[in-house]
Every structure is written in C-alpha cells, then in structure tokens.
Amino acid sequence: MRDASTLRMLRRPWRFFRRLTLLLSLAAISAGCASTPQPSQSHTPLPPAPHATSDWLTFGYDAARSGVNPAPQPFTRTTVSRLTKRWSVMLPDVADSSPILLHALAFPGRPRDVLYLTTRDGHLIALDASDGSLLWSHQPSGPKITNSSPVADSAHHFVYAYGLDGALHRYNPVSGQEATGPGWPAPVTLMTQTEKESSALNLANGRVYVTTSGYFGDAPPYQGHLVTVDEASGAEHVFNTLCANQHRLLGAGDCAGQDSGIWARGGAVVDPENGDIYLTTGNGPFDANHGGSNFGDSILRLSSDGSRLLDSYTPANFQYLADTDRDLGSSSTALLPRIAHSATPLLLVQGGKDNHLKLIDRQNMSGQHGPGHVGGELQSVDLGCALFTQPAIWTDPVNGRVWAIVDTVCGMRGFVVATNAAGVTRLTEAWRNDTVTTSPVIAGGVLFAAGENTVQAIDPTSGQILWDSRGASAGGTTGQIHWESPIVVDGAVYSADESGSVTCYTLRP
Secondary structure, eight states: OOOHHHHHHTTSOOOOOOOHHHHHHHHHSOTTOOOOOOBOTTOOOOOOOOOOOSOBOSTTSSTTOOOEEOSOOSOOTTTGGGEEEEEEEEOSSOOOSOOEEEEEEEOSSSEEEEEEEEOTTSOEEEEETTTOOEEEEEOOOOSSOOOOOOEEOTTSSOEEEEOTTSEEEEEOTTTOOBOOBTTBSEEOOSOTTTEEOOSOOEEETTEEEEEOEEOTTOOSSOBOEEEEEETTTOOEEEEESSSTTOOSOOOTTSOSOOBOOOOSTTOSEEOTTTOOEEEEOOSOOBOGGGTOSOBTTOEEEEOTTSOOEEEEEOOTTHHHHHHTTOOGGGSOOEEOOOOTTOSSOSEEEEOOTTSEEEEEETTSTTSSSSTTOOOOOSEEEEOSSOBOSOOEEEEOTTTOOEEEEEEETTEEEEEEEEEOTTSOEEEEEEEEEOOOBSSOEEETTEEEEEETTEEEEEOTTTOOEEEETTSGGGSOOOOOOSSOOOEEETTEEEEEOTTSEEEEEEEOO
C-alpha cells in the first residue's frame, strides 16, 4: 500500500507533528465548543458571497466520484483570474482530504452554508462557509490517524464521519449532536491499532460506504474491507477483499492473508447506472483465479448492499505488482458516462502505481464474465508515472465530448474519449502539462486542483493555467499538500493544506 512515492512527489517529509499554533487551537476547539478559529492576518474583507445554490455532499462531488459540480458558477475561464483570498483559518490538526458543504441550514438567527472536515486526529469540524468561524466540533477518542472525508445525505438529516474509535458516527448538521441508537455508532474495524479508514466516505442507495486499509508503513494485521451501513437502521454488510468467504469484521488471526488495503482517495465508487459498488485494492495475495477468496490488486464490482461479488478485474501481472509495491489501488476507478454508438457503452478507467491507465468494460470486466479471471482490459495507456489521484470525468457541454483528466506524479494529462465507426472506444491524449496536483475537480467549465503551496484554475480542454493562488492579485496562497483537494461551490473555492489551514477564494467585486 505504501504511498512513499507520493511523498517523494511532493518533495517534503511526511509530517505527523503539529505546529505550536495548532496545539493552541486544539484547546479552543474541544468537542462541542463554540470557540472560533481566528482568520489569518491576510484576511481581506469582501462582500458576502452569493447564496449557495448547491451542496457538495461527498468527495468528488457525487457518489460516482466524477469530480464535477454541474451547477452554474459566477466565473468563466476568462473571469476566473479574479479569484482572491477571502479567509483562511487554522484547524486543530490537518484535514488530509476534502471538505463537504451543505447550504442554507436553519441555524438560529439565519441560514448558514457550512463546511465539514475530518482532521487526521479524528475531529469532525463544522465551519461557517462565509468566514471560516467554528460552529461545532466532535472528536471520538481513539488511536492514531485517519485520512477520511465526511459525507452527508441530500436531505440534510445527518453528517457522517469516521472516528478514531473505529466506528462510523452520525451527527445533526446544525446542532452537532450525535445521533445514537440501535446500530449507531456503527463498527467499522476491530483493529484500530493497525487498520484505519483511509479513503473518503460515500453515500448512495440509502447506505453509507466505509472502506479500510493499513497505516503508513503497512504494519499487519490489516486487510481491506467494505462496510455498508443502512442509514435508517445501522444494519451492516461486510465484504472482505481477503478471506472474501467471511462476511464479518475480522480480528487479528481471523484471516491468513494481509494487506489488500482500499486506500485510494475515492474509496467505494457508486455506479449511477445501477447502484453497483466498485472497489480497487492494493498489494495483497490473489488466488481467486484458482478458486480462492483473496483479491489483492483487483477491481471488484459488488451489489449495492455490499453482500455479493458480481464481477472483478485483476491485471495479468498481479504478482509483479505485489512483489514490487506497485498497487493497482493507488487510485479508485473512474466511471465514464454511457457512450453513445459504442460497442462497450459502459466503461471505467483505472490507474495505479504501475504507470498505466487501463480502459475496462464494466459490463464484462475481464472479458470472461464473472469474478476471478485475470486480464481483459480494452486499452492500456502508458502514463510514464504513477497515479495517486482520482481522475475527473467531464462532459463538455459545448460539444458533448467526454474527458478524463488525470494527474500523475509527473504532470497532468487530458484524455478525450473517442468512438470510431466500428464502435470501438479508446482514450486519446489531447494535452499534457507538468502541473503536479492532488485530485482535480471541475466547476463552471474550469478545472481546479491543489498543488504544492498553490491552488490553480486550469482550462480542461487545453491544460492552460488560468489562475494561480501564488499570483500577486490572489491575496495569498495555501501550504503544502498531501491528499488535500479543493471543492468549488457557487464560485467559492475551499482548500485545506498540510499546515492545518483551510482557505477560501472568491471573485473580487
């Protein structure tokens, strides 16, 4: 599972220590307190942002992890250069993923748009999106860290977050009160010392999806599994990617296999066509091609409740990937929209640490119908470098062209999805640049991504940089990054960084 090459990509050592300012902030942001993080000295008062017209409920915007907010935005590729810093606040610890945002919540006094973030030390934090002020926070006790992102339901009933106690918790988004009861908090792992929730949570089909992996350094025992939790009852299904014939949470010694962590940013990816779930695993044993129950370095398609394995894809060189630490699961699957006139209309793309981007038929992943087979990809593109990010899948409204935007450890590439007269669909590279960022997102026809000490706006059809937060007119930039990636809602760009800050950019008047 090791993401050491990611750390080398960012050209800085991994940090688990906190700055003194973060420790001081922790005293102010205890569970349920009402203290307010202070804006940075570079805070620039601006008129209130326009009222949000949409939510950002989960990592990647939607349950398919497309990375695309389709709502209209107040900027264009021409005017996005007017973005400037509105506020920046410090958190008690680093929020090592993406925030989510709910709009127009009925707080006492006035409606509020609210950001929710999960920090490495297990805080779930609610911030007023207009100025970054703290509304509430909770921190279930437990060991070590998480790299998770929260998720919320579209009716604004609950915000769900993983706790370091190894359980999934749900909270009232306004009061912050935890909703307990039968099944809640929902257990996710029995091995909190060696197993964690690395990826973002997801929600669809009336269920919350939680995935697990190991900590940095891959110390056993751990193995990747999916827990699906019914929103209403808290009832669970467990699918273990090793010892897949056991459908319960495993403890130390319950499975001879180790690793196979689900640690990519996207975690569980939901197919909008039918509600099926896609998981991509990291290094670990694979023997399903000989009737076994281990699925290391594989893509798994599961039923929406997580109880049935429907299909799988495993590259033919799976043993090489495991032996050389080249996890297939360094990136989650990216689902393409239905492709008209294609002989394979439902496709996915999958990158990994093996430097390749594969195009796969998600109706027949190995070409042999059913799980346990190896090979069968329709196309394999040599990226030259490893992929640790979630691709953005975007349909250009101007011409209907489908794009897959990926960012490797040596730069960003834009691929066009094209189908010829014979119905054969392929990825064709249209542009590349040397911008190295975390998972990109698209809003208003503009691609946004966080890089080292910067957030950038990029033309998704050419790769041209349109705005950079390091520019003189941007009002100040962000810090270093690991897994952090931005969200864009109603013209506001929100991004966390490794200094423990969250920064908001909006258009100048």
